[in-house]
Amino acid sequence: MSKKSNIKVGETNAFIVSWLRDYATNAKVNGFVIGISGGVDSAVTSTLCAQTGLTTLCVEMPIHQHSSQVSRGREHIEQLKKRFPNVKNVETDLTTVFETFKKVVPSSDDDIKVDLSLANTRARLRMTTLYYYAGIYGLLVAGTGNKVEDFGVGFYTKYGDGGVDLSPIADLMKSDVYALGEYLEIPKSIQNAAPTDGLFGDSRTDEEQLGASYDELEWAMIEAENNKNAADFSGREKEVFKIYSYLNSVNQHKMNPIPICIIPELYKKN
Structure with missing residues (x-):
């Protein structure tokens, strides 16, 4: 990878x-x-x-x-x-x-x-x-x-x-x-x-925190963009793809705009 x-x-x-x-x-x-x-x-x-x-x-x-x-x-x-x-x-x-x-x-x-x-x-x-x-x-x-x-x-x-x-x-x-x-x-x-x-x-590395190297995560990101899923892989590839998918999912709040509560028009005075 x-x-x-x-x-x-x-x-x-x-x-x-x-x-x-x-x-x-x-x-x-x-x-x-x-x-x-x-x-x-x-x-x-x-x-x-x-x-x-x-x-x-x-x-x-x-x-x-x-x-x-x-x-x-x-x-x-x-x-x-x-x-x-x-x-x-x-x-x-x-x-x-x-x-x-x-x-x-x-x-x-x-x-x-x-x-x-x-x-x-x-x-x-x-x-x-x-x-x-x-x-x-x-x-x-x-x-x-x-x-x-x-x-x-x-x-x-x-x-x-x-x-x-x-x-x-x-x-x-x-x-x-x-x-x-x-x-x-x-x-x-x-x-x-x-x-x-x-x-x-301390000297802990990104790979130690993420569970995968950047080379591996780049590979997984490209595969995910190509609509692949964990079932398409085995061994280390499957493990890395699951790591990427999990982190991508739980960190969507960082990647998406801040949620705004839109007030319906019926609650607004004319």
Whole structure:
């Protein structure tokens, strides 16, 4: 179930950069702000933004972050600043904010729910921070979610890393993002690192959380779009397809518009 990118990398790169530049120009903003995690998605997104020539602010927001993620993020930022004079960076350590938050909210006996809620809290604190910088510098918050995460399995935090102004790589599969990363010459340490969301303060990988690799999930997403179902497969393929189908189902609330209670006309005064 290995997956290779089928995009024309150079042309795709140029198209996204042009799209970003046009959108920012029409919105009358100064550029973009991106949260840097040390992963391939944020590295590719920030490099795409940097190519526009507009202000590109890279923000590190550690919260008890694993050292390997911090070092990869800093390596990428330093490389990007050497290549593009319009790139700026800032670090906002949110650890004390996070710890204060934990002290003022109630606890629970359900450790699993607490851990997940606090992981999502990290993402939402970071979203708030990015919008603060966006507000004071006149920037757009650029999302770093790819197609599998955003529209396949919903592997992101609603109003956290999902809270953005525009999503330049959300129509790219993970394999496409890696292909762009290689083309853009992002650090090898990032290209070779196992994907992780970095929300638990340890080194657990996305694959460990999801139960399948991105290559496998891409395969399942394509098969689902071709109207296949679990009965069409066996062995590992069947297991992966079930994982994908379950996550896609339970996370539809992230992918669909917010439900609105429409008031019937008969309840309205003429």
